[in-house]
Amino acid sequence: MYYNEDCISGSKKHLKDGTVDLIITDPPFAISGDKLHKHYNRDEKHVIDGYVEIPKDQYMDFSINWIAQAHRILKDDGSMYIVSGWSNLLDILLALEQNEFDIINHIIWKYNFGVYTKKKYVTSHYHILYCKKQNNKKVKFNTNCRFGPSEKTENDGSALYSDMEDVWVINREYKQGKTKNKNQLPKELLKKMILYSSDENDLVCDFFLGSFSTAKVARALNRNSTGFEINSEAFDHQINKIEKIEAGCMLKDLKIPENKIHFNQGKSWSEEDIEKLLTRYNALKTQRLSDKESFEILSGEFGRGRFSILNIVKANRSEKT
Numbered sequence: 511m512y513y514n515e516d517c518i519s520g521s522k523k524h525l526k527d528g529t530v531d532l533i534i535t536d537p538p539f540a541i542s543g544d545k546l547h548k549h550y551n552r553d554e555k556h557v558i559d560g561y562v563e564i565p566k567d568q569y570m571d572f573s574i575n576w577i578a579q580a581h582r583i584l585k586d587d588g589s590m591y592i593v594s595g596w597s598n599l600l601d602i603l604l605a606l607e608q609n610e611f612d613i614i615n616h617i618i619w620k621y622n623f624g625v626y627t628k629k630k631y632v633t634s635h636y637h638i639l640y641c642k643k644q645n646n647k648k649v650k651f652n653t654n655c656r657f658g659p660s661e662k663t664e665n666d667g668s669a670l671y672s673d674m675e676d677v678w679v680i681n682r683e684y685k686q687g688k689t690k691n692k693n694q695l696p697k698e699l700l701k702k703m704i705l706y707s708s709d710e711n712d713l714v715c716d717f718f719l720g721s722f723s724t725a726k727v728a729r730a731l732n733r734n735s736t737g738f739e740i741n742s743e744a745f746d747h748q749i750n751k752i753e754k755i756e757a758g759c760m761l762k763d764l765k766i767p768e769n770k771i772h773f774n775q776g777k778s779w780s781e782e783d784i785e786k787l788l789t790r791y792n793a794l795k796t797q798r799l800s801d802k803e804s805f806e807i808l809s810g811e812f813g814r815g816r817f818s819i820l821n822i823v824k825a826n827r828s829e830k831t
C-alpha cells in the first residue's frame with residue numbers, strides 16, 4: 511500500500527513495529543529542492559509540480575522524527591539506505607546516531623550531469639548511508655546476488671570485489687520529454703541495493719516516494735513495497751503506473767552469478783601438488799599460452815582459484831632468482 515500522506519504521521523498510522531525488511535529512501539535535502547531547476551538551468555515543463563522541501567531550520571527535527579519511525583518499523587535483520595547530498599548531511603548523521611542506527615558503509619554514488627561551475631569544483635556525487643539497527647549483528651546481505659567469487663572484470667580483477675567497493679559509478683537516466691519527479695533515482699542504483707539487501711517477497715519501504723522509483727524497481731524484482739509521498743500531484747500521477755508493472759518482470763533479465771566454488775578451495779597445498787602444478791604450468795607455457803590462459807586451464811584441472819595458482823607460480827619464480 512502507498513499513502514499520499516506525511517511519512518511521519520503516516521508511518522505511525524499504517525506500519526507496525528518490526529515489519530519492514532529494507533528501507534531505501536531519498537529525503538528532501540533542505541537545499542530549496544523545489545527551486546533546483548534554477549541552478550540546473552533545466553526545462554521544467556516535464557517535471558511534476560509540488561515537490562515538498564523542508565526549511566533548513568526544521569531539517570534536524572524533521573530528520574530525527576522520520577528516522578525514529580524508520581527504526582521502529584525495521585526488522586532486526588533489516589537495513590536502510592539513505593541517499594543524501596552533502597550540504598545537510600550532518601543533520602542526517604546526527605539523527606541516525608540519536609536513533610541508534612549504526613552506519614555499515616558510507617557509499618559515494620558518482621553520477622553524470624553535475625552542475626557546471628567555473629569558480630569551484632563540480633558536485634557530481636551523493637552520499638548513501640547504508641545502516642543497521644545498533645547491536646544487531648546479523649543483517650541480511652546477499653553477497654553473491656550479482657557476481658560469483660571467481661568472476662572477472664574486463665581487466666582481470668575480481669568482479670565481486672569491484673561491485674562491492676563503496677564508490678558506485680552509476681549514471682542518472684536521461685528522460686528527455688518524459689514526465690518525471692525532481693531528483694529521480696536511477697533503476698540501476700535501486701536494483702543494486704534491493705538485490706544485495708532483500709529477497710523476493712520481502713517488504714521494501716520508501717518514506718519519500720517522489721516518482722515511486724524504489725517501489726517500481728522493488729515490484730519489478732518481486733518484492734512487496736510501501737511508502738509515502740506528501741505531494742498529491744506526484745502521487746496521483748504515479749499510483750496508476752505502479753499497478754501496471756508486472757511483479758517480477760525484471761527478474762528474467764538479471765545476470766545469473768557464477769557461483770563456482772573450486773573443488774580444492776581452502777585445502778592447503780602439498781609439496782606433491784606444487785610439483786604437479788609447476789610441471790603442468792611449464793608444459794602449457796611450451797604451447798605458447800599466455801599466463802591468463804594457462805591459469806584458467808590450471809584452475810579447472812587443479813580445482814583452485816586463479817589467484818592461488820598465481821601465488822604458487824610467483825613464489826617458484828622468486829625462489830629461482
Ligand SMILES: C[S@@+](CC[C@H](N)C(=O)[O-])C[C@H]1O[C@@H](n2cnc3c(N)ncnc32)[C@H](O)[C@@H]1O
Pocket residue numbers: 515516517518535536537538539560561562563691692693694695717718719720721722723724738739740741744
Ligand atoms: C528527493 S525526492 C524523492 C525522489 C524519489 N527517490 C525518486 O526517485 O523519484 C523527495 C520527495 O519527498 C517528498 N516529501 C517531502 N516531505 C515529505 C513528507 N513529510 N512525507 C512524505 N513525502 C515528503 C517530496 O515531495 C519529494 O517528492
